[in-house]
Amino acid sequence: MSASPPPVPPPDEMRDIFRTMTLIRRFEERAAEEYMAGRIGGFLHLAIGEEAAIVGTVSALRADDPLTSTYREHGQALARGTDPRAIMAELLGRATGICGGRGGSMHLMDLDRSFYGGYGIVGGAVPLALGLGWAARYRGTEQVSVTMFGEGAANQGVVSECFNMAGLWDLPMVFLILNNQYGMGTPVERAAAAEDFFPRAAAYDIESWKVDGMDVLAVRAALSEAARLARDERRPACVELLAYRYRGHSMSDPDTVRAAEEKERWQARDPLVTFERVLLGEGIMDGDGIAAMQAEVAQVVDDATAFAQESPEVPIAELADGVYAQPWNDDARGSALMRP
Amino acid sequence: MSADSATVTYREALNQALREEMIRDESVFLMGEDIGHFEGAFKVTKGLLAEFGEERVVDTPITEAAFTGLGIGAAMAGLRPVIEIMTVNFALVAMDQIVSNASKIHYMFGGQVSVPMVIRMPGGAGHQLSAQHSHSLDAMFTHVPGLKVAVPATPDDAKGLLKSAIRDDDPVILLESEGLYGKKGPVGGEDDLVPFGQAVVRRPGRDCTVIASSRMVWVALAAAEQLATQGVEVEVIDPRTFRPLDLDTLAGSVRRTSRAVVVDEGWPECGIAAGVAAHLYEACFDWLDAPIARVNSADVPMPYAKNLEQAAIPQPADVVAAVMSTLAREVPR
Numbered sequence: 111m112s113a114s115p116p117p118v119p120p121p122d123e124m125r126d127i128f129r130t131m132t133l134i135r136r137f138e139e140r141a142a143e144e145y146m147a148g149r150i151g152g153f154l155h156l157a158i159g160e161e162a163a164i165v166g167t168v169s170a171l172r173a174d175d176p177l178t179s180t181y182r183e184h185g186q187a188l189a190r191g192t193d194p195r196a197i198m199a200e201l202l203g204r205a206t207g208i209c210g211g212r213g214g215s216m217h218l219m220d221l222d223r224s225f226y227g228g229y230g231i232v233g234g235a236v237p238l239a240l241g242l243g244w245a246a247r248y249r250g251t252e253q254v255s256v257t258m259f260g261e262g263a264a265n266q267g268v269v270s271e272c273f274n275m276a277g278l279w280d281l282p283m284v285f286l287i288l289n290n291q292y293g294m295g296t297p298v299e300r301a302a303a304a305e306d307f308f309p310r311a312a313a314y315d316i317e318s319w320k321v322d323g324m325d326v327l328a329v330r331a332a333l334s335e336a337a338r339l340a341r342d343e344r345r346p347a348c349v350e351l352l353a354y355r356y357r358g359h360s361m362s363d364p365d366t367v368r369a370a371e372e373k374e375r376w377q378a379r380d381p382l383v384t385f386e387r388v389l390l391g392e393g394i395m396d397g398d399g400i401a402a403m404q405a406e407v408a409q410v411v412d413d414a415t416a417f418a419q420e421s422p423e424v425p426i427a428e429l430a431d432g433v434y435a436q437p438w439n440d441d442a443r444g445s446a447l448m449r450p
Numbered sequence: 451m452s453a454d455s456a457t458v459t460y461r462e463a464l465n466q467a468l469r470e471e472m473i474r475d476e477s478v479f480l481m482g483e484d485i486g487h488f489e490g491a492f493k494v495t496k497g498l499l500a501e502f503g504e505e506r507v508v509d510t511p512i513t514e515a516a517f518t519g520l521g522i523g524a525a526m527a528g529l530r531p532v533i534e535i536m537t538v539n540f541a542l543v544a545m546d547q548i549v550s551n552a553s554k555i556h557y558m559f560g561g562q563v564s565v566p567m568v569i570r571m572p573g574g575a576g577h578q579l580s581a582q583h584s585h586s587l588d589a590m591f592t593h594v595p596g597l598k599v600a601v602p603a604t605p606d607d608a609k610g611l612l613k614s615a616i617r618d619d620d621p622v623i624l625l626e627s628e629g630l631y632g633k634k635g636p637v638g639g640e641d642d643l644v645p646f647g648q649a650v651v652r653r654p655g656r657d658c659t660v661i662a663s664s665r666m667v668w669v670a671l672a673a674a675e676q677l678a679t680q681g682v683e684v685e686v687i688d689p690r691t692f693r694p695l696d697l698d699t700l701a702g703s704v705r706r707t708s709r710a711v712v713v714d715e716g717w718p719e720c721g722i723a724a725g726v727a728a729h730l731y732e733a734c735f736d737w738l739d740a741p742i743a744r745v746n747s748a749d750v751p752m753p754y755a756k757n758l759e760q761a762a763i764p765q766p767a768d769v770v771a772a773v774m775s776t777l778a779r780e781v782p783r
């Protein structure tokens with residue numbers, strides 16, 4: 111009954127996966143440049159190194175499966191098909207941004223693509239995902255709510271509360287613990303009592319397991335199975351992905367805590383390099399094809415950046431627009447409403 | 451309210467609102483601790499599980515943060531959850547969901563999605579429940595842009611404000627009063643909504659404006675009776691919602707009476723009374739003949755002992771004294 115993708119995707123999808131991973135890598139590198147140039151403010155959390163986890167996950171889902179994420183979520187939006195122009199413009203705080211310059215890097219959302227947003231409080235979006243799963247079951251749709259959060263969030267009490275309710279009510283949900291092994295600068299062994307996080311979900315009667323988060327096909331297969339459980343058997347699932355982010359927690363983190371040797375060891379398993387070898391080895395792409403794809407992606411990122419830089423700022427007059435979906439009079443604009 | 455309306459309790463009025471809106475709109479569901487089989491800690495949801503079933507009247511584990519967040523997510527998907535937090539005291543556990551998610555999602559994501567949900571919870575002191583079960587946290591919620599805050603004082607307003615809240619596209623905090631559940635009065639019918647941002651004059655008067663909400667309305671009205679015997683006629687105004695606040699009506703009254711007292715069951719520092727008084731100073735400074743007086747709960751954690759608790763909560767005598775202070779008069783003995 112389900113249209114879950116096959117374990118090994120067809121060649122055109124393999125090429126799409128690789129292109130999306132490449133797009134995320136190039137987009138993030140450009141975002142770092144824009145940050146260093148002072149055109150992006152606030153926090154900028156880069157997902158370089160986590161492309162397999164992101165694209166493997168999104169490629170296993172249906173387009174209308176609600177997806178929620180953390181503040182490290184540019185890649186999720188890109189993988190869902192959000193226009194890179196609208197994302198880069200949001201990062202630059204422009205009127206053309208996907209959230210009109212109100213959210214910034216940490217709070218992208220693309221409702222048209224069922225991407226329900228990036229959230230800044232660690233673990234705070236997991237209850238929302240529970241509600242999206244609840245709504246799917248309430249309405250009798252086949253949607254599966256998928257929420258990505260880090261191993262740091264798994265230590266937040268509210269996440270355990272959500273495991274319990276999802277297990278208790280058999281909600282159509284997939285919990286995805288992206289274990290990148292650091293909560294900001296604190297390694298897991300100094301933050302968690304046990305090495306693995308997926309058994310925590312198992313304690314609430316949720317089927318759960320761990321896979322290599324640097325291998326896009328392994329991630330995709332795991333998420334396909336997790337989504338199948340949730341969609342077809344109406345049982346929640348939890349997948350822990352072991353991965354690594356190459357950059358610091360955010361651009362303001364000089365990343366002096368982690369050993370160079372450790373970083374090199376993980377970068378030797380780079381998800382893009384690994385997957386490129388697979389594509390070449392199986393004859394799905396050749397060197398020229400890859401070069402052409404990389405040039406096209408570079409062009410997309412150049413275009414998105416130029417678009418963002420040239421986009422207008424948000425008019426100050428619109429500062430208080432949108433505080434409420436249903437303002438109570440024509441002048442209803444934030445706290446200004448409270449004036450006579 | 452309709453002329454033939456029946457007299458019901460505040461509790462029954464809330465129940466009617468829930469039932470009518472659940473019949474009207476299938477996207478409305480209720481969720482909270484012990485609201486189904488137990489029919490609510492205060493019996494507000496009595497009979498609703500039997501009528502609507504377990505999919506729409508949902509008993510939760512004791513996990514305020516998670517089920518409040520669940521409600522927010524369900525609202526983002528277009529449902530209209532009514533979340534009951536057993537008392538306002540437990541909302542503190544869910545404050546991250548309410549403040550970081552519910553209030554911000556519409557603005558932060560550029561208006562792509564709204565959060566049409568209601569969070570109902572009773573608060574207030576007076577039952578010797580001591581420090582952790584007697585909060586009036588109206589000011590905390592009112593502080594937050596993106597939330598709407600309704601504070602019904604009568605059965606009619608309890609029903610009408612809850613119905614408005616359920617039909618509203620924004621997150622609404624409905625603060626009920628534990629001390630009012632048994633209060634009786636007439637209520638409106640199925641289509642009688644009480645709009646947000648419209649204060650009501652509970653008692654007209656010319657000498658001083660007394661602003662009070664929820665259970666404090668009844669404290670203010672008792673004070674008004676006592677003051678009338680001294681020849682002092684106060685105008686008691688109930689804002690009914692703190693966000694939006696109907697400052698036009700409040701300021702209009704103060705400009706006529708030239709005096710104001712704000713009664714608030716919460717603490718004095720940065721509280722509702724402080725905020726309302728600040729608005730009134732900005733709007734009415736040239737009309738005022740006396741400093742605005744505030745009547746608040748004492749600036750202490752609520753004590754258990756009955757005499758201490760009563761001393762900590764605003765009483766009619768405190769309102770009488772505050773009014774007399776604005777008139778530069780001694781309180782008669």
